[in-house]
Amino acid sequence: MNYYKYKKRFISLIRQFSSVKTTVKLDENVSNDISNSTIKPRYHPGRTLSKTIHVPNNIIGSIQNILEDHPAKSVIEDCKILIRYLKARLTPVEKNHINVIKREVTQEILNKYNLDTASEEKKEKLLLGLNGKIQERLKQKIYNWTPIQYNEYNSLLYLLGRFAPDYAALVRVLYEISIKDLQFKPRSLFDFGSGVGTVTWAAKNYWDKNLFEYFNVDSSAHMNDLAQLMLKGGRGTTQVNLKGVFYRQFLPANNIAYDLVVCSYSLLELPSRRARLQTILNLWNKTSQYLVVVEQGSNAGFQIVNEVREFILNIKDGINQGYVFSPCPHDASCPRILYDDTPCNFEVSYASLPLGAASKICKERYCYIVLKKGSRNEDDPQWPRIVREPLVRSRHTICRLCTKEGKLDEIIFTASKHGKVTYHCARSSKWGDLLPISVDIKEIKDDSTE
Template identity: 50%
Template sequence: MLEKSILRICKQTVKSNILRKYSTKYSIKLDEQVSHAIENNTYKPRKHPGIFKSNNISVPDNIVTSIHNVFQDYPLKAVCEDSKALVNFLYHRHPPAEDREIKEKQKEIENIIINKHAEGKEYDRNEKKNILSKYEPNIRNLLKTQLPQWSSINYTTYTALQYLVSRAAPEYAVLVRIFQELDERYPNFNPRTFFDFGSGVGTGTWAAKLLWEKSLYEYFCVDISSCMNDLADILLKNGYANKPSTVRGLFHRQFLPASNTQYDIVLSAYSLLELPSSNNRFETVLNLWNKTRKFLIIVEQGNSSGFRVTNEARDFILNLPDEKNTAHVFMPCPHDKPCPRFLNDNTPCNFEVSYRTLPLLGSSEYHRERYSYVVLQKSPRNENDVSWPRIVRPTLVKSKHTICRLCTSKGTLEEVIFTASKHGKTSYHCARASKWGDLLPITIEPKS
């Protein structure tokens, strides 16, 4: 019993020392307006303005009805089963290897072959060339296995249906979550025009219509697959080609228009990895930025590949030399500096949303989807804008403390352990109520 008591006291001492170490690392100050509102019972800490709730998002009932009508002519069960391979392929997709990467890897393989073949001898250039010519098939095979392989997808009618049943629900939920926060954080925003690059089955249109149906009068959708465009069009006609569309001002095209007509919202969702090189991605992103009047929104899957191309596009726009096209990150970053997640570790900066699967083969289920995104606003950052830190990992709620991993306005990642004794009850309860992806209404200053 004595040994157990000593062990318990030691654990408590170590735990308190750890808490003391981290909790005194920063000076935490709750936003004055938020503090005043909570003190006057305007709202509770669990409903502070940094929280954005969007639970269990479902595809609209009229779209679900359209999907059922479309599948009167197709084998639904077979399509659902075959879609699993497509989902797996999309999730594990890498950006295509660049010429520089290929040359570096080839040089590395060639050096290994020469060193193994030489056994201490010195070869001149011609001798090395003769040796490598014998191993040319091996070098090609090694390049294929050691570099990410990329291939385009030909979206036929059947492939488009596979994409619909497997990806429509999670992608729609992600876009609704992003659009909802944009709508809340930018009050009185009434976009008139919407441009969707890589529009697919139309999830961007569904989400934009949900938020801004009263103000939008033009939806311009571009997808290189005519089968995708046809399916997206039919889904907005109750599942029948001869019915009128339920969306006014809807246009579908296969290619980006040459004109620089600008749109209030420009969206590229799950499309950049469809492009065959970084140069193609940069050209496309610049084209989309030139078409942007207010917001450019880029969304990809929340894995390493999706985060990489999202961050690549973010940095590209922020570093454009044209002063007329001054940009800043509206969401999710509270800063325009290089992404600290990309610089400091090998995990993606991503977020999570809960959604309901399509009720096609029985009842729907609740799943979660991870995504990486950036919303770029075409204007300089206002010095008076709220720059609260963003919670970039799940909040760890313990018995008497709460751990928040934050991305701050200084472009750093910080881990703050909140306790009521050190930071005050109001700040502590705000932290406990906040979730992954929320903003925390505080300012963080390192103590001297």
């Protein structure tokens, strides 16, 4: 993997000038709780939701009801095509970058056919003849981004193909807010790019008794109709499972703030970076406590999530200032952007919808950021986040961590070096968990190199 190439290269450079001493200390409160048998190491408070996520039966029933009027086999095949397309989706190329690529390609053709020495008149004639080659080359180098038209049929395909993985990722992300901030009892939810209403159902898991308003915005009227249909249990039913749910096609112009604002799997559908940041600014202004952004676990998804992260953290005025609640234990620049070329993503296990075949256990990779308004509490321990699946081996476990200093670190935990309790905490942790430790890294200069 590229991660290992980076690690080897980085470590070799460090060893030329210094050696590194890493000191690990288990959080004192966690250590006391384990000593008093209040908790066990495998259930330490840094653990996140790791079980397989199942779509509730009432939602499955609604989807099956909606699907009754359609030929299941052909719908499922078309659904697979849409899923593959969405997973490979990239951000639209910016106009200024397109112009740079055009100049580079034109110069490449000029060099290939030795046109630099030709007269301007002859060069223009030859370029007209080579225009086809230039256009063909541009098609290869420029991603042809086009917005997806979510008509009635495409909305149905999205429901069947993406509801389960989207729901699982959102349940996982919102779970961390619910357990880390017990005082958070949201009364209002704003969902931008709400689609088939997945965020509404995921939030219902944790704050069903607190939420009184679900405000959903999606540019597709068909998506909104489908989301409302699911709330009723499908066609031919009148039951409404939730009250206080509203649907709109455009962002409202009012200044009403919502306790929880979510934008999931939507920013890739905006035509430019400027449109994305303008949308995020509008959403941040509508946030009173938490803003959650979730995207595909691809490089494109990570690029967008980091774009949001940097944009919000650079807002310094008091009212709109915020910090990263999760997954990052810091507000510094992302070390993966600085030193690595792999996305900072996470993985959730979910059960697929039992439509046309038995339900299967699948994996979904996603990128996300949870931003909270205000300043980070001084008593926030900022435990390091496990950013890759731990390598559990005989008598040792290797954890790849993102630390509060904004660094990527790799620690080999053993019982003899770190103690049994710390070792068992590390060994039982999963990708995406926080590890309740403090990491002190010291560089010790090697005088022999001088």
